[in-house]
Amino acid sequence: MTASTSPQSAAFGLWPSPISAATVAAGATPLSQPQADGLDAYWLAGRASEGGRTTLLRQRGAELLEMTPAPLNVRSRVHEYGGGAYLVVAGTVYFSNFADNCIYVIAPGEAPRPMTLPGSARYADFAHDAARNRLIVVREDHAQAGAQPVNTLCAIDADGSETILARGSDFYAAPRLSPDGASLAWLSWDHPRMPWQGTELWLAPVQADGQLGSATLVAGGPDEAVCQPEWSPAGVLHCVSDRSGWWNLYRLADAEVQPLCERAAEFGSPHWTFAVSMYGFRSDGDIICTYIENGVSRLAQLSPDDGKLVPIVNPYEEIRELRVGGGAALILGGSPTIPLELARFDLASARPDVLARSITDLPADGYLSVPESITYASGGNGQRSAHAFYYPPCNADVTPDGAGKPPLMVISHGGPTGMATNTLKLATQFWTSRGFAVLDVNYGGSSGFGRAYRDALKGQWGVVDVEDCVAGARYLATRGVVDPERLVIRGGSAGGLTTLCALTFHDVFKAGASYYGVSDLKGLDDDSHKFESHYNEYLIAPKPESVALYLLRSPINHADKLTRPMIFFQGLDDKVVPPQQSEVMVSALRAAGVPVAYMTLEGEGHGFRKADSIVRTLEAELYFYLRIFGLTTPGQPAVVEIDNLPGAA
Known part of the structure; x- marks a missing residue:
């Protein structure tokens, strides 16, 4: 795609864009x-x-x-x-x-x-x-x-x-055999912990009959999260532990867990899915690793013997996974100008060879917004700092018509220990190319900033995350770069709770979108699957203290305070956040006369995978905001039904 040579004047939010919902759905291959x-x-x-x-x-x-x-x-x-x-x-x-x-x-x-x-x-x-x-x-x-x-x-x-x-144990992960097959290492943990709160690294001999001998606890415990155990070619057990407050690399030597590179950086990530790898070994025992510093990924070679960390030049600012083998490193990475791609790095020459791209047909640079990393004060008295990526509107075909500032979309990621990254995503550019500004927030509780920042959400879910999203919107409005009367917030899953709480308990945002979002904390406990069935004991409080807090923080109990227009998207096969959570909120808003839209998707679970689902939800969300802000043109066909919309036929 190429940019036009004659920019046209258009209102923010109504900019014509080559990045359609179909482009987003077809262009991004996970x-x-x-x-x-x-x-x-x-x-x-x-x-x-x-x-x-x-x-x-x-x-x-x-x-x-x-x-x-x-x-x-x-x-x-x-x-x-x-x-x-x-x-x-x-x-x-x-x-x-x-x-x-x-x-x-x-x-x-x-x-x-x-x-x-x-x-x-x-x-x-x-x-x-x-x-x-x-x-x-x-x-x-x-x-x-x-x-x-x-x-x-x-x-x-x-x-x-x-x-x-x-x-x-309640949970197991990462079984790893030593090179000689004589020993097995693995991780385990028990309720009520999640694996980024505390895990145990065990080691046992493999006996002649294939069973395990007596196991020894090597590292970890209730307050130490260990992840990614791996064996070096010489048979030395390594792992990542946050015992220092940061996920750093360690090895087991002389019956001691020894640090390899003490650094205020994250060499690991929360165990939401199995087998994520952030380091691997060269044949000589040196380690190729990726780590996160100030929200940005780095690539380096680490010598276990002297702890020397040598940077490896590469174009990526997010490295999601890394595997080493065959004299090369396979890297899944991206940057503000590079969508997620798989590259093979020859370790002798550090020369990258791109094997696969998540987006093969990329719009011209003139349509792509490059984010700014920002840090701002948050909390009741500004005592905390929050981090986010700010994307200004960007479209080479358009000159703003001069009528005010752009609307702002604040994104609250899921997890809630997830992490917003600055890798180029068409789903974000869909909005910025239409004249929306976007703020992708790494609120307190996000990974990538150390254990203390991750633990900022302990007992504070629905408070700290919401404060950081609200503070981010206010920060940009105060700077005069966005329209304070057109601030919207969207989030999925745990980010949906953040979105709902921000709209229910604060008056900053004018509208919002919940993608399979949590509205009822007690219902989440009642319906949750095993992995997350005790997560709220960390995020809110153990029982019975949590009972009063559930009532206080669950938007479903305060629907009378939710007076901002909302659109809800829900997969009917969702086992993590069942449809009833969205349906109760939608019914309450309908009864209260608040503008509300609800879209259900058959065959979708917790997260939408089908191209048609991606297209339908994006088009409906855009249509919803434009109708709420009075930006649609007469006769424009309805994409989704909006109940209680003033002036609707």
Whole structure:
């Protein structure tokens, strides 16, 4: 796409844009979970046009091969969020198929075949035990109806038979075999902790019969979050721990956990999904790693012997995953001018070779807003600092008509330990190219800024996150760069609660959008899946103290205070935040005479994967704001029905 040579005058919000909702849906291919197998590179790619199916791709030389044609869907449902859905070992692929939860195997030159039988179990985070010709996996068994599933570490032989290796903890992750196959390391944790609050790293010998010997606690505990255990080529166990207040790298040597590089930076991330990797080993034992400093990713080589950290020049400011193998590093990264892409870095020359791009047809630079990283005062007395990325409106075809300042969209991310990044996203540029400013907020509780910042949300969900979004909008309005009368907020999941609380308990925002957002904290407890069933004990308070706070902070109990127009989007198959949470809020707003719209999507769960869903929701949200702000033109067809809209026929 190229920019026009004759800019036209148009009001903010009504700028003609080449970035349509269909462009957003078609242009962004989700990329995840890169793996190296010798010189071959593997990764997962989402197919929005195929109902959100995820397929496995292999790059071998100049050949790109789809390993899992439709209807195969490489996705795990362990913890509901999945991850760690496949493993490649010497050309053989093992993967979890979403439809039946079975593990399939693809041997070289053969078609995929099931390794396990359909049943009540789900599998994730595979490790290969070559000496015993088996997989070691995290298994989640849903056999007992009405009860929480049982999580274990399990060995699966080539014939599909299963043997439990470790049980008794509520959760398991990251089974990792030593290079000689003699020892197994893994992570576990128990309710009410989430894995970024406290995990335990265990180590046990593997006995001759394949069972585990007596396990030793190596690191971690209730207040120490350990993640990504890995073995070096020499058989030294490494991990990432936040015992210093930052997720730093450590190794086990002489029965001690030794720091490798003490730094106010994050070498790890919250365990929402399995098998996320932020470091790996060269054949000589040196570490290729990525870490986050002040919200921006860096790439470096670390020598474990002297702790020397040598930067590796690269174009990325977000590095989501990293894998090392075959003399190269596979990096999933992006920047303000680069959408998420998969690159192979030759470690000898540091030369990148892009293997896959999430967006292949990128609009011209003149339509793309480059964000500014901002820090501003927040909290009751401005005693805290909050971080965000500010995107100004940008469209080379348009000159603002001079009528005021642009509307501002504040985005509250989900998680709530998630992290807003500055990687180029068409979903953001959809708004900025139409004359909206966007503020993507890393509120207190976000990852990437150390444990203290993450713990700022402890007991304060619905307070600190909301304060930081409100303060960000006020900060920009005070600077005179946005219109204080056209401030909107949107969020999904946990960010939906932030959005609803901001609109219910504050008067800054004029409208908002909730994507499968939480409105009822007690209902979230009642309906939640096992992984998050105790999360509110950290975010709000343990019972019985939480009862009063649930009433106080749940927007569903204060619908009479919610007088701002809202639009709700809800997947009907959502098991994390069930539809009833949105439906109760919509009914209350309808009854109160507040403008409200509600769009449900069949076949969608917690997060929308289908191209049609992405198009419908974006077009409806834009239409909603334009109608609320009186910017639509006469005769414009309705995209979504808005109840209680003044002046509507």
